[in-house]
C-alpha cells in the first residue's frame with residue numbers, strides 16, 4: 701500500500717486541517733478533460749453550481765466506482781498472472797490500495813447520508829437516488845473500459861474527479877462559516893475519526909480527496925501492470 705494512503709488515514713489536528721484547507725484554496729484546479737467536464741457540468745445543471753450536502757452525496761456515490769472497477773480488473777489480472785509470484789504481488793498491492801480508497805469514499809458517503817438525514821434535508825427520489833445510480837453505472841463502465849485499454853487515462857480522469865472534489869469541499873467550508881460551530885457527532889466516528897466541528901470534518905474529507913488525487917497522479921507514469 702502506498703505511503704500516501706497511510707498518511708491520509710492519520711487524523712489531523714485543527715491547526716493541521718486549517719493549513720491543509722489554506723493549501724487547497726491557494727492551489728489551482730487541474731485542467732479538466734472532456735469526460736470530467738461533462739460530469740461536472742451535468743451535475744451543476746441537476747444540482748446547482750454551488751456545493752451542498754445533497755450534491756456531495758451524489759459526488760461520493762460516483763467517486764467510489766473507479767476504485768471498484770480497478771479492483772475488479774486487478775483481480776482478473778492476478779488470476780491470469782499468478783504463475784509469476786512477484787508480478788501477482790505487485791498487482792495485489794494495487795488492488796489493496798483501491799480497496800482502502802474505496803472504503804475511505806464509503807465513509808464519506810455514509811457520513812453525508814447521516815448528515816442529510818439528521819438535518820432533514822429534502823431528498824428527491826429521482827434526482828438524489830435514481831440519477832446518481834445511473835451516473836455511477838455509466839462512470840463505472842467508463843473507468844473500467846479506460847483502465848483496460850489506457851489505464852493512464854483512467855488514473856488521470858480519477859485525479860480530475862478528486863481534484864474537483866477537493867476544491868468543492870474547500871469552497872463549501874469557506875462559504876459556510878456556521879459550520880465552525882456545528883459539532884460533529886456520528887455513528888461512524890470510531891471508523892472515520894472525531895472532529896471538533898463540521899468545518900473540520902469537511903476539511904479532512906477535502907484532504908482525503910487530495911490524497912486520492914495524488915495517488916492517481918503517481919500511478920499515471922507506470923499505469924500498466926508490470
Ligand SMILES: [Fe+2]
Pocket residue numbers: 760763804805808865905909
Ligand atoms: Fe470522497
Ligand SMILES: [Fe+2]
Pocket residue numbers: 763805862865908909912
Ligand atoms: Fe476521493
